[in-house]
Amino acid sequence: MIAPRPTAQECKVLPAAALRDRLALVTGAGSGIGRAVALRLLELGASVVGVGRRAQRLAETAELAKTSRFRYQALDLRDRPAAAEFVAGLGGLDLLVNNAGGQFVAPAAEISRRGFDAVTDLNLTAQASLLLAARPGLAARGGRVVNLSLSAPDRGLPGHAHSAAARAGIAALTRSLARRWRAEDIRLFCLAPGTVLTAGAGEELPAGDLARIVARTPLGRDTTPGEVAEWVAALGSGAADAVSGALIEVDGGAGLVAAAALPG
Numbered sequence: 001m002i003a004p005r006p007t008a009q010e011c012k013v014l015p016a017a018a019l020r021d022r023l024a025l026v027t028g029a030g031s032g033i034g035r036a037v038a039l040r041l042l043e044l045g046a047s048v049v050g051v052g053r054r055a056q057r058l059a060e061t062a063e064l065a066k067t068s069r070f071r072y073q074a075l076d077l078r079d080r081p082a083a084a085e086f087v088a089g090l091g092g093l094d095l096l097v098n099n100a101g102g103q104f105v106a107p108a109a110e111i112s113r114r115g116f117d118a119v120t121d122l123n124l125t126a127q128a129s130l131l132l133a134a135r136p137g138l139a140a141r142g143g144r145v146v147n148l149s150l151s152a153p154d155r156g157l158p159g160h161a162h163s164a165a166a167r168a169g170i171a172a173l174t175r176s177l178a179r180r181w182r183a184e185d186i187r188l189f190c191l192a193p194g195t196v197l198t199a200g201a202g203e204e205l206p207a208g209d210l211a212r213i214v215a216r217t218p219l220g221r222d223t224t225p226g227e228v229a230e231w232v233a234a235l236g237s238g239a240a241d242a243v244s245g246a247l248i249e250v251d252g253g254a255g256l257v258a259a260a261a262l263p264g
């Protein structure tokens with residue numbers, strides 16, 4: 001039997017005001033998962049700063065948010081000095097959601113040096129750099145970090161050698177910093193969605209491939225943006241007080257499926 005997909009409303013299990021008076025920075029807040037996260041954090045009472053390269057998309061998120069607690073800034077996170085200056089200017093930070101990321105699908109042998117660099121830069125080095133820049137602000141507030149990853153980054157994903165390497169790196173960095181930054185009361189988590197049918201995922205893989213991947217997922221369905229958003233919000237709330245350094249796979253069990261069972 002295929003598990004039913006929850007509605008956007010059914011995903012919302014946290015109490016209203018769970019994040020009141022918190023300040024969150026959400027990268028990639030102009031689309032897909034990042035937008036869903038920003039809107040949910042706002043609903044729960046947080047103030048949210050959204051960044052991404054395209055101001056127009058961020059402005060659309062602002063329109064949906066309908067609250068002055070959302071502000072945004074167009075920013076290329078691969079411009080590390082600019083990103084570091086921006087995050088330092090925010091001051092105290094309760095939650096950093098390192099969501100901006102992505103890749104292109106290609107056989108490993110066809111990924112050029114520049115292609116490998118572009119994907120590892122976006123999904124590992126730029127995220128790591130933002131984290132380091134945010135450290136003083138997070139330490140000032142006992143803040144949390146949620147790093148978005150891919151489900152089972154160590155499983156081996158066809159067409160994703162560059163990205164899987166970067167995401168496994170982020171999972172390892174999350175664990176390393178969770179140990180080191182405990183003294184500053186900073187908690188870090190890695191959240192790994194399975195297949196979320198965003199427009200971005202649709203640009204990366206043809207609909208047929210996505211449908212086949214979803215069909216092989218043990219729960220037999222995709223993960224919704226609302227489900228990912230609720231997990232991010234929970235990790236930013238008191239619900240996660242006993243968790244640190246964990247890789248949490250919100251993927252319908254996709255991480256249990258051997259790479260050999262995947263297409264490609």
Ligand SMILES: CCCCCCCCCCC/C=C/C(=O)SCCNC(=O)CCNC(=O)[C@H](O)C(C)(C)COP(=O)(O)OP(=O)(O)OC[C@H]1O[C@@H](n2cnc3c(N)ncnc32)[C@H](O)[C@@H]1OP(=O)(O)O
Nearest residue numbers: 102103104106112114115118157158159200201204263264
């Ligand atoms: C069928 C396989 C099934 C596997 C199962 C896996 C399950 C996964 C399920 C789906 C999960 C979805 C996850 C998501 O992440 S959704 C988010 C989707 N959004 C994106 O991914 C878009 C993000 N991509 C980008 O922003 C850019 O592609 C990127 C940042 C990665 C690179 O941008 P940049 O502007 O820096 O890159 P350039 O265009 O300048 O190119 C740099 C070099 O990269 C080479 N390149 C680019 N595209 C390709 C390609 N398609 N194939 C091969 N090489 C490519 C490009 O040629 C440049 O190199 P050279 O100068 O050497 O040519």
Ligand SMILES: NC(=O)C1=CN([C@@H]2O[C@H](COP(=O)(O)OP(=O)(O)OC[C@H]3O[C@@H](n4cnc5c(N)ncnc54)[C@H](OP(=O)(O)O)[C@@H]3O)[C@@H](O)[C@H]2O)C=CC1
Nearest residue numbers: 028031032033052053054076077100101102195196198200
């Ligand atoms: N959808 C899925 O199935 C899955 C997604 N993920 C991950 O979740 C995250 C969100 O994915 P999703 O919402 O689906 O995809 P999107 O493509 O919609 O989201 C990517 C976001 O990152 C922003 N971004 C990309 N490059 C940069 C950059 N250099 N500087 C600043 N912002 C940047 C984009 O905004 P802009 O282009 O305006 O800069 C966009 O808002 C990604 O890290 C993705 O890899 C993980 C597992 C599965």
